[in-house]
Amino acid sequence: xxxxxxxxxGTLTMATPLLLxxxxxxxxxxxxxxxxxxxxMMLLGAFAATMGxxxxxxxxxxxxxxxxxxVLTALLFAAFAIKLTAxxxxxxxxxxxxxxxxxxxxxxxxxxTTGSFVETAALPRLLWDQTxxxxxxxxxxxxxxxxxxxxxxxxxxxxxxxxxxxxxxxGVNVARxxxxxxxxxxxxxxxxxxxxxxxETNTFKEDMTAGRGFIALAIVTAGRxxxxxxxxxxxxxxxxxxxxxxxxALGWNLPYQLFLALPYIVTLAILALGGRAxxxxxxxxxxxxxx
Amino acid sequence: xSVRSETPGVPEIPAPLAGQPPGxxxxxxxxxxxxxxxxxxxxxxAGLLALMSLTFLALRINPITALMAxxxxxxxxxxxxxxxxxxxxxxxxxxxxxxxxGIVVAWRAGLFSIGAEGQLLMGALSAAALARFASSxxxxxxxxxxxLAAMAAGALWGAIAGWLRVRRNVQEVIxxxxxxxxxxxxxGWMVRGPLQERARISPQSEPVPDAALFARIxxxxxxxxxxxxxxxxxxxxxxxxxxxxxxxxxxxAGFGLRVVGQxxxxxxxxxxxxxxxxxxxxxxxxxxxxxxxxVELLGIAIRLYDNFSxxxxxxxxxxxxxxxxxxxxxxxxxxxxxxxxxxxxNLERFSGVxxxxxxxxxxxxxxxxxxxxxxRARRAGSAED
Numbered sequence: 001x002x003x004x005x006x007x008x009x010g011t012l013t014m015a016t017p018l019l020l021x022x023x024x025x026x027x028x029x030x031x032x033x034x035x036x037x038x039x040x041m042m043l044l045g046a047f048a049a050t051m052g053x054x055x056x057x058x059x060x061x062x063x064x065x066x067x068x069x070x071v072l073t074a075l076l077f078a079a080f081a082i083k084l085t086a087x088x089x090x091x092x093x094x095x096x097x098x099x100x101x102x103x104x105x106x107x108x109x110x111x112x113t114t115g116s117f118v119e120t121a122a123l124p125r126l127l128w129d130q131t132x133x134x135x136x137x138x139x140x141x142x143x144x145x146x147x148x149x150x151x152x153x154x155x156x157x158x159x160x161x162x163x164x165x166x167x168x169x170x171g172v173n174v175a176r177x178x179x180x181x182x183x184x185x186x187x188x189x190x191x192x193x194x195x196x197x198x199x200e201t202n203t204f205k206e207d208m209t210a211g212r213g214f215i216a217l218a219i220v221t222a223g224r225x226x227x228x229x230x231x232x233x234x235x236x237x238x239x240x241x242x243x244x245x246x247x248x249a250l251g252w253n254l255p256y257q258l259f260l261a262l263p264y265i266v267t268l269a270i271l272a273l274g275g276r277a278x279x280x281x282x283x284x285x286x287x288x289x290x291x
Numbered sequence: 292x293s294v295r296s297e298t299p300g301v302p303e304i305p306a307p308l309a310g311q312p313p314g315x316x317x318x319x320x321x322x323x324x325x326x327x328x329x330x331x332x333x334x335x336x337a338g339l340l341a342l343m344s345l346t347f348l349a350l351r352i353n354p355i356t357a358l359m360a361x362x363x364x365x366x367x368x369x370x371x372x373x374x375x376x377x378x379x380x381x382x383x384x385x386x387x388x389x390x391x392x393g394i395v396v397a398w399r400a401g402l403f404s405i406g407a408e409g410q411l412l413m414g415a416l417s418a419a420a421l422a423r424f425a426s427s428x429x430x431x432x433x434x435x436x437x438x439l440a441a442m443a444a445g446a447l448w449g450a451i452a453g454w455l456r457v458r459r460n461v462q463e464v465i466x467x468x469x470x471x472x473x474x475x476x477x478x479g480w481m482v483r484g485p486l487q488e489r490a491r492i493s494p495q496s497e498p499v500p501d502a503a504l505f506a507r508i509x510x511x512x513x514x515x516x517x518x519x520x521x522x523x524x525x526x527x528x529x530x531x532x533x534x535x536x537x538x539x540x541x542x543x544a545g546f547g548l549r550v551v552g553q554x555x556x557x558x559x560x561x562x563x564x565x566x567x568x569x570x571x572x573x574x575x576x577x578x579x580x581x582x583x584x585x586v587e588l589l590g591i592a593i594r595l596y597d598n599f600s601x602x603x604x605x606x607x608x609x610x611x612x613x614x615x616x617x618x619x620x621x622x623x624x625x626x627x628x629x630x631x632x633x634x635x636x637n638l639e640r641f642s643g644v645x646x647x648x649x650x651x652x653x654x655x656x657x658x659x660x661x662x663x664x665x666x667r668a669r670r671a672g673s674a675e676d
Contacts, residue, residue, distance in 0.1 A: 101653070215469075260479070
């Protein structure tokens with residue numbers, strides 16, 4: 001496979017977890033909730049998929065387990081952020097720490113010292129060296145778009161994010177719909193994490209998400225809360241990530257760390273150049289308490 | 292943190308008054324407030340103890356032996372002496388305290404900076420770079436310049452995120468995390484390139500000249516011949532807590548910062564320079580975290596290396612939250628986390644529990660505290676209906 005081909009397929013591979021996480025977060029933010037805990041949910045998903053795949057020998061089952069864990073974590077988030085109307089950013093940050101602690105403890109308890117290689121069943125590769133999750137993620141883009149902009153549920157969801165008081169007056173249960181959106185976001189985050197462990201690397205490392213959850217958050221903003229925008233942004237970041245892996249083959253005389261930092265620099269640049277985020281859902285991040 | 296008004300246009304009720312029934316608008320006199328704070332503190336301590344016991348029980352560990360092991364690891368016992376464990380606790384507290392203070396300043400201004408880690412690294416990096424290229428300077432002068440460089444670098448790193456927020460509306464949650472990873476890559480490059488030790492074996496810098504290092508406070512004779520690591524930089528951390536407290540609660544700039552955090556709209560209406568105050572908050576926050584990096588370099592690490600920070604910047608967030616986003620509360624919280632960290636090694640030795648379990652305790656503790664506060668605010672909110 002030539003370097004160009006490798007970079008292109010690499011772009012798809014690296015973009016997939018970002019896209020999955022971003023699509024879920026897109027729904028969540030359209031409903032008016034900021035889920036900073038996305039990173040933690042991805043990490044838990046990665047670990048859950050590893051364990052599920054090890055126990056059952058079936059990597060797809062691992063993905064399903066990861067999605068389930070994602071949903072459970074999201075419900076925990078919802079209990080604090082929606083039921084108790086605590087600050088969403090605070091709860092999200094704490095979720096990340098909890099995820100780091102839980103996965104780290106479980107990993108050490110089960111597999112000994114950090115860094116040991118954990119063999120797990122891997123998702124089979126199909127066309128173009130991609131797993132099933134990549135075309136699924138790509139199909140999810142128009143599906144999420146259609147759900148958000150062409151269905152009644154999508155309209156109600158967007159109302160929750162723009163004017164929750166008006167939505168409640170129109171009969172929408174804002175708390176329940178936001179929780180449902182979070183559950184969906186959690187499932188997507190879990191699957192994204194599963195991709196990292198069971199799909200891409202065939203193992204689990206502590207903190208293997210390495211900030212991808214936050215990049216997914218940035219993708220939602222850069223994509224202007226539109227699934228197709230998320231796809232474009234995810235591909236750009238995937239490209240930067242893929243470039244980082246192949247830097248040696250490219251033979252450029254630049255330090256490796258520059259390519260390590262590239263996805264993050266690109267994120268900052270896109271966000272900085274993107275201008276004012278005036279299309280954000282109006283009630284984004286504000287806890288809603290039923291009157 | 293404050294009760295959100297249901298009627299648009301009416302400003303939010305500030306947090307301290309949110310829990311009081313209508314009609315009582317003046318806060319009680321300070322002795323009563325102090326007593327109330329003490330009672331709350333004791334309540335939190337009891338709750339923390341209960342939480343830790345529950346966590347151990349859930350992991351099928353005897354909570355009593357676990358807590359004893361943690362205590363002895365952090366504070367020592369009569370037979371093996373107290374000075375070494377205590378000094379370790381303080382050593383582990385200092386970076387958490389400084390970064391925690393950085394978080395307090397930023398979050399009090401309403402900016403959810405997660406960038407303490409990157410700012411710490413930039414502080415350590417600039418101090419190390421200065422040490423490398425100005426190593427011929429007299430010791431104390433070099434120390435002072437390194438501290439200033441660390442604070443400046445941290446402030447710059449924070450100011451980048453501040454500028455992005457103020458001028459480009461980039462959410463600081465995201466920008467600070469991106470900057471963290473960029474700082475990490477920068478350090479990784481420097482310790483393998485321009486700053487690497489002359490022998491070029493490991494990814495680490497040359498050691499900081501002996502004359503510039505922070506002095507060890509406790510003579511080895513006091514701790515039975517075992518040298519302790521308590522260094523004078525730890526005092527800087529506690530000093531910083533007092534300075535931050537005075538700044539936030541006794542200066543006009545600090546007041547403006549808090550107003551911007553509580554209610555930016557009201558601040559704008561009252562002609563507070565909101566963008567400037569936000570930039571200041573990010574710069575001060577970054578300076579504190581950069582200082583943390585410099586202090587660690589001069590006191591303990593002596594060299595800059597890969598994985599310089601075991602996540603102090605991220606742990607700083609639960610530290611600050613547990614401390615109620617108050618500088619003095621952060622002192623207590625940082626001591627708690629420092630004691631936990633120092634004790635966790637002992638915990639692992641005596642009960643086989645991996646030391647990472649304290650991460651769960653920390654997260655659960657913050658979740659519980661945040662949840663309780665939110666629940667009480669919600670109750671107070673519905674009581675007003």
